[in-house]
Amino acid sequence: MKAIRINEFGGPEVMKIEETERPVPAAGEILIKVYASGVNPVDWAIRNGTNQSLRSFLKLPITLGWDAAGIVEDVGSDVMAFSKGDEVYGVPDFPGDGSYAEYCVAKASRFALKPKSLNFNQASAVPLAALTGWTGMFEHGKLQPAQRILIQGASGGVGSFAVQFAKAKGAYVIGMASTANLDYVRQLGADEVIDYKTQKFEELLQDIDVVLEASPVRDNGERIKALSVLREGGIFVSVNTDFKFNDEMIATVNNKKVKAELALNQARQEWLTEMAALIDEGKVQVFIDKVFPFEQAAEAHRESETWHVRGKLVLEIRK
Template sequence: MKIMQTVAAANGLSLQASERPTPTPGPDEVLIRVHAAGIITAELDWQPTTHKADGSPRSNAIPTHEFSGDIAACGEGVKSFTEGQAIYGMNDWYQEGALAEFTVAPATSIALRPKSLSYEQAATVPIGALTAWQALTTHGHLQPQQRVLIHGGAGGVGFFAVQFAKSLGAYVIATASADTIPFVKSLGADQILDYRATRFDQELRDIDLVVDTVGGETLARSWNVLRSGGRVVTAASDIPDDAPHKIKDAFFLVQPDGKQLSEIAGLLDAGKLRTFVKAIVPLQDAEQAYNQSISSALRYGKTVVALAP
């Protein structure tokens, strides 16, 4: 099968076309013929891309861990899916990813593809939507009428978080760049701050929950706006080893969840949730998606690699 794999380059990792044997699904796994894969541009710098789960070095990883496609085969014990079904989902960061004609994932990490979405649209959903939902509910315990601040409201997690928070009955405040403010407003945000023009921690107080997707100084200043007992959760990937304890406690890593993806598919098909494709590129141009050299009419949404018609 055709793949794109990481290789060492002068300025970090780059991608190289190669070929590998088609993998075989193990017990409780499915083999997926990949139609489209969603890109997270920072993934080439992440620890699971360069190291194995035991901490030893990893080379020639196949990146991209959210996808849509068709089930090509089911491993032993899989009873919830059958060959030929259209699905979407994600797999573990340490597994080989979806910049390949085929990938393997646990059956519990996928769901039937939303009927209203194309394969390319569906590939933009799993990681962003699951991260947003788990940040708000599993870790943030957001309740109706509470005030939530979402950093990066136009980002791949942020635009889902704005929609979910609004549907949960919260008062939604988001930070965004000036040119994406109309977009974030269209998602239902009650208040939007231009992060370049306004210091959010000078404008806001008594926030119940901060959902951070930015990290760095933005995350460090987020505790300044909380009410007593308020919470910060972050999915930012740049948490240093010497970070303060409260920052480490705020961090979480999204967990694959096929049941949640089924619920999210229902919201998408009912028109209660929207997703956005920024650009679509073929497999051979995947590196351009990572270095963000692809021109696009949209300033928001996720870039997708298309592997099959």
């Protein structure tokens, strides 16, 4: 089979299309015939090797991609949830070979039946970003109906899903984005929007229940501003798990009597199933910025690295 692999860390040019052996599913795993893979910042963070918290898990060579949609080709022993021919979506195992390939294997528990209303390209744009937002808001942030949430980076891959999930669950959503993306965030369903380029959110908001940091900004000073808008007992959640809280941030958390969490993505089948239902009910839409052919993975990475993507990028593995 063909797969896009790296044998060294570096720029987009280190990605090569190679012929490799088709994997065989072990117990508890499924083999997926991949039709499309989402393209995420974690893909190029792994590729360039500069993120030490990720690099310590990696053993080269490796196939990139941790967002997949396709058809079950084979199942390992003990797999009861899927049969050959099922259309699925989910997150391949990490660390391990990913979804920039014609086939990949993964733990069955990290996949679910894909939303019926989506094609493979659309479905591949969902899992990683959607699960990141879901894990942050509901597992760590404990977001409840009627609570007020501020979502920073509301127009990005994670933020786009977070806004919609929060609304679908009955929360009051305030989305932060750049001037050019405010209408898009309103389209997602945000009750209020804040332009981070021209407005100071810390002066406009108070008594917020949850803040979700889904922006690429890695600045503990900005995090401390976010803590200032929380009510007592409120929760700040960051999906930027590679950027730890500093001493000042931790001291502010304790003084203000709030909580702060770093939310590591959790790939759970039951969450993917619930998200598929929300999508099929029309409560959540999938917004794709661009679709790239398999041979243009390097161009997809360059686009992602601009941090100016609205929604998601997709790599089409096969038609």
